[in-house]
Amino acid sequence: MKQWYLFIAFFRVGMLGYGGGPSSIPLVHKEVVEKYKWMSDEEFGDVLALANTLPGPIATKMAGYIGYKVAGYAGLVNALLASIIPTIFLMILVLTSLSAYKDQPWVLGMTKAVVPVVAVMLAVLTWQFYKNGQKGLGWKVNLVLVIASLVIMEVLGLHPGILIAALLAWALFSPVKQKQKDKSAKEVAAAAERKMV
Structure with a gap:
């Protein structure tokens, strides 16, 4: 039964994670932490940080690690397949149909609408991580880390x-x-x- 839940969780992420890795992170969080409780917020944050440092698509790295943690090697393969199968079928279906209608206003509006939705989803996830950081570090240390991270990434470009x-x-x-x-x-x-x- 665990394999079925694992497949369904990552299949939903693969189906709804339109927009690439950043849009799928909040969906993975919802499935893994909130719904099935396979990880805590802290563990998820660690997996997310590790996945960000490794090369390749973040959604598949997270699916592979979480699948392995939940159900071993079979879970790893299961979660990977569940996360990439919807993308493959959707790409074939959407690309063939959208290429015929790519200049239509509704298609252009649909693709432009993805950016704010992903931004809101990432903002909510960032706020949740910030609140969890306050519990462990306190608000002062947490705020200093946020400011330091912004300076390092945005000003110094690291x-x-x-x-x-x-x-x-x-x-x-x-x-x-x-x-x-x-x-x-x-x-x-x-x-x-x-x-x-």
Whole structure:
């Protein structure tokens, strides 16, 4: 039954995610976090950050990872197929029919209407992440991170992947972590000495 739910969840995302990866992110969030509760908001944020740093379409990367997390390798294949099959059929159907009507006003209006819809969906998802960040970090730290991110991406023009890689490297090799490792190693050695005595 889990495979069926996985297929339906990503099939809906594939059907409704018109406009590419950014438009499908809120849909994946709704299915994975809100409806089926396969992940928490924090886990979803981590998956989204990781998917943004890797090359390729974000929707398929997220589908593959979430499918694997939920149901192993079979879930990975299931979620990937469910997310790309609707796109393949819709592309064939829509491109063949829209090419005949591409200059019609209703087709031009339909394609222009996608941009604000995607913008609103991304704004809602961003607001949800901001609210979740306030719970863990507090509003001051959260606001500083938002401003720093905007400056780094918009003013300095750095890709978010570079920032995430730098933060991961800092977290892995920071002196604070090394001090904690040294402290815990000393505590273990002291505990072992006490047991010997």
